[in-house]
Amino acid sequence: MAVSKTHPPDRIMELYKEGQRDFGENKVQELTSKYEVLPKDIRWHLIGHLQRNKVKYIAPFVHLIHSVDSLELLQEIDKQAAKCGRVIDVLLQFHIAAETTKFGLDLPEAEALLAHNLPNVRIRGVMGMATFTDDMDQVRREFDTLMGIFTHLKSRWFRESAWFDIRSMGMSGDWPVAVAAGSNMVRIGSLLFGERNYPVE
Numbered sequence: 135m136a137v138s139k140t141h142p143p144d145r146i147m148e149l150y151k152e153g154q155r156d157f158g159e160n161k162v163q164e165l166t167s168k169y170e171v172l173p174k175d176i177r178w179h180l181i182g183h184l185q186r187n188k189v190k191y192i193a194p195f196v197h198l199i200h201s202v203d204s205l206e207l208l209q210e211i212d213k214q215a216a217k218c219g220r221v222i223d224v225l226l227q228f229h230i231a232a233e234t235t236k237f238g239l240d241l242p243e244a245e246a247l248l249a250h251n252l253p254n255v256r257i258r259g260v261m262g263m264a265t266f267t268d269d270m271d272q273v274r275r276e277f278d279t280l281m282g283i284f285t286h287l288k289s290r291w292f293r294e295s296a297w298f299d300i301r302s303m304g305m306s307g308d309w310p311v312a313v314a315a316g317s318n319m320v321r322i323g324s325l326l327f328g329e330r331n332y333p334v335e
């Protein structure tokens with residue numbers, strides 16, 4: 135998936151013309167304004183922290199929300215999806231990094247959330263961001279942790295559900311480590327678009 139945050143629609147169109155259809159943004163405002171001007175067969179991913187009061191703006195069209203980090207947020211997505219007559223695909227974001235600033239659930243929080251029956255959301259898998267470090271052994275351990283969580287949840291909650299299958303992990307700086315650890319969805323920004331002029335949040 136191509137992370138197009140901060141980059142204008144004409145840059146997105148360059149990749150679109152090469153066949154790329156999955157694009158990710160971390161801000162609701164930026165996502166909706168790009169959605170409005172770009173081709174409607176683009177699959178839009180929301181990868182950044184999502185506030186409950188903004189879910190309604192993306193509910194009609196979003197393809198996959200990677201950043202579910204609370205029951206309250208999941209309930210709001212369910213409610214807005216129902217209003218649109220949709221079932222919205224989501225990932226549970228886990229806190230796997232050493233940094234305290236990164237959002238995400240831990241395993242007990244996730245299992246508490248999974249006990250709720252929300253018919254208009256479909257939990258497709260997990261997402262995580264590793265620590266921003268050159269120490270690839272540490273990064274590898276963090277991705278292994280996320281894979282362990284995925285495997286546990288799959289066997290405990292989704293044994294019969296073929297759709298619980300996405301491991302969203304890996305960015306420009308650590309994607310080979312993520313793929314080796316079992317990622318099947320990498321989120322690549324700067325390798326495709328060049329450096330952004332503000333740091334990753």
Ligand SMILES: *Cc1c(COP(=O)(O)O)cnc(C)c1O
Nearest residue numbers: 137160181305306321322323324
């Ligand atoms: C910005 C961002 C990315 C992409 O980062 P790059 O290092 O530019 O590839 C991936 N995931 C999330 C959640 C991001 O915010």
